[in-house]
Amino acid sequence: xTVIVAARRTAVAPVGGAFAALSxxxxxxxxxxxxxxxxxxxxxxxxxxIVGNALGAGGNPARLCALAAGLPERVAGLSIDRQCxxxxxxxxxxxxxxxxxxxxxxLAGGTESxxxxxxxxxxxxxxxxxxxxxxxxxxxxxxxxxxxxxAAATLADQYGITRAEQDAWSVESHAKAMKAHDxxxxxxxxxxxxxxxxxxxxxxxxVCNRAPTLHGTITAANTAVAxxxxxxxxxxxxxxxxxxSSPPIRIVGGRTLGGxxxxxxxxxxAAMQDVLGAANLTxxxxxxxxxxxxxxxxxxxxxxxxxxxxxxxxxxxxALARGHPIGASGAIxxxxxxxxxxxxxxxxxxxxxxxxxIGTALLLRS
Numbered sequence: 001x002t003v004i005v006a007a008r009r010t011a012v013a014p015v016g017g018a019f020a021a022l023s024x025x026x027x028x029x030x031x032x033x034x035x036x037x038x039x040x041x042x043x044x045x046x047x048x049x050i051v052g053n054a055l056g057a058g059g060n061p062a063r064l065c066a067l068a069a070g071l072p073e074r075v076a077g078l079s080i081d082r083q084c085x086x087x088x089x090x091x092x093x094x095x096x097x098x099x100x101x102x103x104x105x106x107l108a109g110g111t112e113s114x115x116x117x118x119x120x121x122x123x124x125x126x127x128x129x130x131x132x133x134x135x136x137x138x139x140x141x142x143x144x145x146x147x148x149x150x151a152a153a154t155l156a157d158q159y160g161i162t163r164a165e166q167d168a169w170s171v172e173s174h175a176k177a178m179k180a181h182d183x184x185x186x187x188x189x190x191x192x193x194x195x196x197x198x199x200x201x202x203x204x205x206x207v208c209n210r211a212p213t214l215h216g217t218i219t220a221a222n223t224a225v226a227x228x229x230x231x232x233x234x235x236x237x238x239x240x241x242x243x244x245s246s247p248p249i250r251i252v253g254g255r256t257l258g259g260x261x262x263x264x265x266x267x268x269x270a271a272m273q274d275v276l277g278a279a280n281l282t283x284x285x286x287x288x289x290x291x292x293x294x295x296x297x298x299x300x301x302x303x304x305x306x307x308x309x310x311x312x313x314x315x316x317x318x319a320l321a322r323g324h325p326i327g328a329s330g331a332i333x334x335x336x337x338x339x340x341x342x343x344x345x346x347x348x349x350x351x352x353x354x355x356x357x358i359g360t361a362l363l364l365r366s
Contacts, residue, residue, distance in 0.1 A: 001099075001238055001250055001251070002094075002095045002098045002099060002235050002236070002237065002250070002251045003235070003236055003237070003238060003240075003241035003248040003249070003250055003251070004233045004234065004235055004248070004249045004250075004251065004338055004364070005038075005039045005234050005235075005236055005240075005241060005244050005246040005248060005249075006034075006035040006036070006038035006039040006233065006234040006246060007035070007187065007231075007232070007233040007234070007249075007334065007335040007338035007339065008031050008034045008035050008038065008187060008188075008189050008231070008232060008335065009031060009109075009187060009188060009189065009229065009230065009231035009232070009328075009331070009332050009335045010027055010030070010031060010188065010189055010191045010194070010229050010230050010231070011188050011191070011194045011195060011196055011197050011198060011229070012197045012198065012199065012227045012228070012229040012322040012323045012325060012332065013194060013198045013199075013227060013228050013229065013323070014198060014199050014225050014226070014227050014228075014323050015114045015115045015225070015226045015227060015228065016115055017115075017198055017227075017228070018191075018192045018193065018194040018198060019113065019115060019191065019192055019194070019228035019229070020115040020116075020228070021115075021116075022113060022115075022116075022191070022192060022228070023064075023113050023116055024053060024056055024061055024064075024065070024111040024112060024113040024116075024230070024327075025061070025064040025065045025067075025068040025111070026068070026113075026191075027111050027112075027113060027191060027228065027229065027230035028051065028065040028068065028069065028109075028111040028230040028232070029065065029068040029069040029070075030069075030189050030191055031109070031111075031189050031230045031231065031232045032049070032065065032066075032069035032071070032107055032232055033069055033070065034189045035107060035232050035233065035234040036107075036234065038234075038246060039234050039236075039244050039246050040244060040245070040246075041105065041234070041236075041244070043069070043070050043071050043072065044072055045105050046071050046072070046075055046105050046106070046107060047075070047097075047102075047103035047104060047105050047106055048075060048076070048077075048078065048094070048097060048103050048106045048107075049062050049065060049066045049069075049071065049075055049077045049078070049106070049107045049108070050062060050077075050078045050079075050080065050090040050091075050093050050094050050097075050106060050107070050108040050109075051065050051077065051078070051079050051080070051090060051108075051109065051110060051111060051327075052079075052080055052081070052082070052085075052086025052087035052088070052089060052090040052109065052110030052111075052327040052328065052330065052331060053079055053080075053081060053086065053110060053111055053112060053327040054081050054083050054084070054086055054112065054326040054327040055112055055113070055114060055117035055118075055326060055327065056079075056112075056113075056117070056118070056327075059079075060077055060078075060079050061077075061079045061111065062076075062077030062078050062079040063076065063077035063079075064077075065077065065111060078093070080093065081327070082256070082354055082358060082360075083138075083326060083327075083354040083355045083356070083358070084292065084294065084324075084326055084329055084330065084352055084353060084354040084355065085256060085330050085352050085353070085354040085358055085359070085360040086110050086326070086327045086330060086354075087109055087110025087231060087327055087328050087329060087330035087331030087332065087334070088110075088254075088330025088331060088333065088334055088350065088352055088360045088362055089256055089330065089360055090108040090109055090110060090330075090331065091108045091109065091233055091235070091251075091254070091330075091331065091334055091362065092254040092256065092360070092362065093108065094106040094107075094108035094235045095235060095251050095254065098235060098236070098237050104236060104237040104239065104240050105234070105235075105236050105237075105240060106234075106235045106236075107232050107233075107234055107235075108232065108233060108235060108331075109230065109231045109232030109233055109328070109331035109334075109335075110230070110231060110232075110325075110327040110328035110329070110330060110331040110332075111229070111230035111231075111325075111327060111328050112227075112228060112229065112230070112325035112326050112327040112328045113228050114226045114227060114228050114325060114326070115228050119132055120132065120133055120134070120136070121133065135147065135148070135355075138261065138264075138355040138356035138357075139261040139262070139356060139357075141261075144261050144262040145261070145262065146262055147215070148264070148294070148295075148355060149214040149215040149218045149223065149295075150215045150216075151262065151263065151264055151265065152215070152218050152223075152265060152294075152295035152297050152298055153214075153215040153216030153217060153218045153297075154216075154262075154263070155263060155265045155266070155295075155297055155298060155301055156216065156217050156218065156295075156297035156301075157216060157217070158263075159297075159300075159301050159304075161217070161296075161297045161300050161301065162217065163217035163219070163222070165296075165300065166217060166218075166219075166222035166295075166296035166297050166300070167205060167208035167209075167219075167221055167222055167296070168205070169222070169293075169296040169299065169300055169320070170203060170208060170221055170222045170296050170320045170321075171203050171204065171205060171208065173293060173296075173314060173317045173318045173320040173321040174200055174201055174202070174203040174317065174320065174321040175202075175203075175317075176314065176315060176316055176317040176321070177197065177200040177316060177317025177318075177321035177322065178200050178201070178202060178317075178321075179316075180315075180316035180317060181196050181197075181200070183316070184196065184197070184316060184339075186339070187335055187336070187338075187339045197321070197322045197323070198323075199225060199227070199321065199322055199323050200317065200321045200322065201321075203221065203321075207221065208221040208222070217297070218295060218297065222295060222296035222297070222320065223294070223295050223296075223320075224293055224294050224295070224319040224320050224322070224323055224324035225323045225324065226323065226324060226325075227322070227323025227324055227325040228325050229322075229323070229325040229328045229332060230325075230328055230331075231328050231331035231332040231334070231335045232331060232335075233331070233334055233335060233338065235251075247342055247366070248366075249338050249341055249342070249364050249365070249366050250364065250365050250366075251362070251363070251364060252275075252279050252347065252363035252364060252365050253275050253278050253279050253362075253363050254275060254360070254361065254362040254363065255271045255274045255275040255278070255360065255361050256271065256358065256359070256360040257270050257271045257274060257358070257359055257360075258356075258357055258358055259357040259358070259359055260357050261356055261357040262357070263357065264353050264354060264355050264356060264357045264358065265294075265295065265297070265298035265301060265302065265353050266301065266302075266305070266353075266357075266359075267353045267354070267357050267358050267359030268291070268292070268302045268306070268351040268352060268353045268359035268360070268361060269301075269302055269305035269306055269359065270359060271351060271359040271360055271361035272302075272305075272306040272308075272349065272351050272359075272361045273306065274361070275349075275361045275362070275363050276349070276363070279363055281347065281363070282307070283306055283307035283308050283309070284307075284309075285347055286308060286309075286312060286346075286347055286348065286349045287312065287341070287344055287345065287346030287347055287348060288312050288313075288315060288337065288340045288341065288344055288346070288348045289303075289308050289312055289313045289314070289337075289348060289349045289350065289351075290313070290314060290318070290333040290334075290336045290337045290340070290348070290349075290350040290351075291303055291306075291308070291313050291314060291318070291333075291350070291351050291352075292318070292319055292329060292330070292333060292351065292352035292353060293314065293318035293319040293320040294319060294324055294329075294353065296320060298353060299313075299314075299318065299320075302351060302353070306351070308349070315340065316336065316340070319332075329352060330350075330352045330360060333350040333352060334350055334362060334364075336350075337349075337350045337362075337364055338364065341364055341365075341366040342366065345366045346365070346366060347363060347364070347365045347366075348363070348364045348365070348366075349361060349362070349363055349364075350362050350364075
């Protein structure tokens with residue numbers, strides 16, 4: 001069985017904020033080093049680094065992160081891009097590597113410098129000028145590849161989630177995050193002087209009412225802002241875990257499943273149900289959960305669809321109060337879950353959706 005013995009992250013900073021001049025590997029390196037220090041392991045002992053990154057435009061971001069963190073040159077680094085689920089899927093891949101006996105110590109997570117993302121453009125064989133684009137294609141069918149805000153609006157309409165409900169969820173997310181600021185310090189690695197999530201604020205319904213509309217009932221207030229951050233966990237085999245004094249959190253199971261491409265917000269529900277079923281558990285067995293809040297509507301639908309108790313979900317606030325650094329968001333949720341389980345014990349669940357209709361869920365147990 002795979003054991004997580006350390007979990008750390010940077011604070012989350014909105015685009016153009018405290019991390020605006022830092023590359024994705026600048027953000028990742030101090031977090032990787034902090035994980036190793038927490039567990040009392042040497043960099044030379046690391047077998048692999050698996051990194052989720054969605055906006056780095058190719059190359060091998062994991063290799064840059066490994067070298068920047070001072071890991072041995074033999075650590076090749078493996079990069080994955082499944083958009084929003086990337087950081088969590090990196091952890092699932094690390095778990096599989098350890099279970100297969102191919103590694104004993106793996107760092108896994110995600111990093112994203114949205115502020116410094118490369119400009120992407122479509123080129124043409126006839127010599128026309130390249131056309132810049134922001135959102136990549138997530139399906140081969142343009143009529144089933146909606147803008148994410150549009151997809152969230154359709155989801156809210158289909159499931160009867162009003163703007164008032166979405167705004168109330170956002171207000172509560174910010175309130176919980178503000179209340180939890182002091183106790184989140186131990187999981188955050190200070191970078192560029194930032195020691196707490198920069199976006200959390202005393203949000204009110206009145207402010208929500210003034211927020212610009214993005215699509216339908218989706219507004220700037222009930223949508224997570226684009227952001228920069230990095231988050232990693234240190235996974236080890238049982239054999240290595242017995243040599244470490246850190247309180248262990250065990251991986252019970254994980255699933256990544258595809259769903260309806262034009263309704264990506266629904267995808268985590270099947271992943272949650274599948275991973276719970278495989279572990280012979282039900283939603284009532286979950287002590288604490290971290291569910292991605294890319295949009296308030298999506299979080300509400302996933303929590304209801306998964307049968308989770310809202311009082312046990314995102315108890316220290318969610319992405320609406322932090323921001324959404326795409327490739328790192330799933331890993332941030334895993335780091336948050338690790339630390340919540342250290343406080344309360346029991347079994348925890350985290351889940352996240354990605355564009356194109358992909359959902360990932362991970363079960364942890366203290």
